Amino acid sequence: MKVCVVGHGGREHALAHVLGRSCDVVVTPGNPGIPGSTSTPATEIDADLYVIGPEAPLVDGLADELRAAGGLVFGPGADGARLEGSKAWMKELLVAAGVPTAAHGSFTEAEAALGYLDTMGDLFVIKTDGLAAGKGVLVTESRGEAADAVRSYLSGEAFGEAGRRVVIEEGLTGPELSVLAVCDGHRAVPLAPAQDFKRIGNGDVGPNTGGMGAYSPVPVAGDDVVAEVMDRAVGPTLAALRQRGIDYRGVLYAGLMLTPHGIKVLEYNVRFGDPEAQVVLPRLRSDLAELLAGAAAGSLTTVPEYGPDAAVTVVCAAAGYPAAPRVGDPIVGIDEANAEEGVTVFCAGVAPAGDHQDGRRLNTAGGRVLAVTGQGPDLTTARDRAYAGVTHIDWPGRYVRTDIAADAVQGTLGRVAP
16 A cells, blocks of 8 residues: 655654554655655645644645545545634534533634633643644743734734734643544544643743644553443534534544633644654554545544553754754754664754755754654563663753653552542
């Protein structure tokens, strides 16, 4: 089977890496660190299966275009991609479907939004309605900071058109969880849960990023929690989409909070998480291509199979990330990291160094540059291996969080019963 993966980041590298176990894979546009990358657009590639990685082309309707040309496509059409393209629309659908979520309101006018802040508690969550590359979320205990964010979002100063409608939510407490479900329009099967780390700094401080690391499995998310997510969130959401005439074939990524009162959906994404993909996909023992092709055809017949092993990924970020990442710095140590037992380096924000177009020498070219994934029989081993790989990676100003999966390893991440 020939598979075309669309995208250029660490998620797409992970997809290509795992799909490559059984398939011939081409990645467009890819990057010089991903084998099989090509500048040929997906619409000009003849493939047996198309897997669309990022949210933007899904929102723009690439899956619809490829399906109209007769392609077998894993990824929702533009109608289903509204779940991520508009947080306000997503919230409306959750309420209609009876899916538990945070109290919220959506606003286009500052006066009404600021008035709503006065009805909230001591923790404020401000989100752009549109796509903001994982950075359009502010969580703060400061009413003043929340108000400033509302003004800068709605004015277009912070995120342009993506922020001209804001969603304001009550702040929730509890461990966060990511559950990615593979959907064929009617049926869904969960992949292994993961937990990611959005804040830039150790101890979850500082601004939100696209994700600084992740791990899987998650000690607080046993089979009972996953079953609750599927029964109370994913299943009703798929049913609500069908009622609207939306045939959703792709990943439905539920970002959740495990509150003392059970699960609550923070948001849906319509693609594989990044960096969750870098820990969830490598752990698969079953054939990923067979699973995704079945979903794309509307006939899921396989169930993902995982062993007891674990994976931890640590994102290596550029100096200045997330506000103003510096680019053009030479990267060293990728080969040495890959040579470590159980370590795989996934390339994201990279570019060829000088005239080296073969990917053998790379420079930084984005905020999140590399994701170093360690695998092992348990989280402790996987974490040790990931950070052992990181020690080989360097460039001026390279930044990593040093506490990825630390609480899970130390057993201090509290269990929350459904």
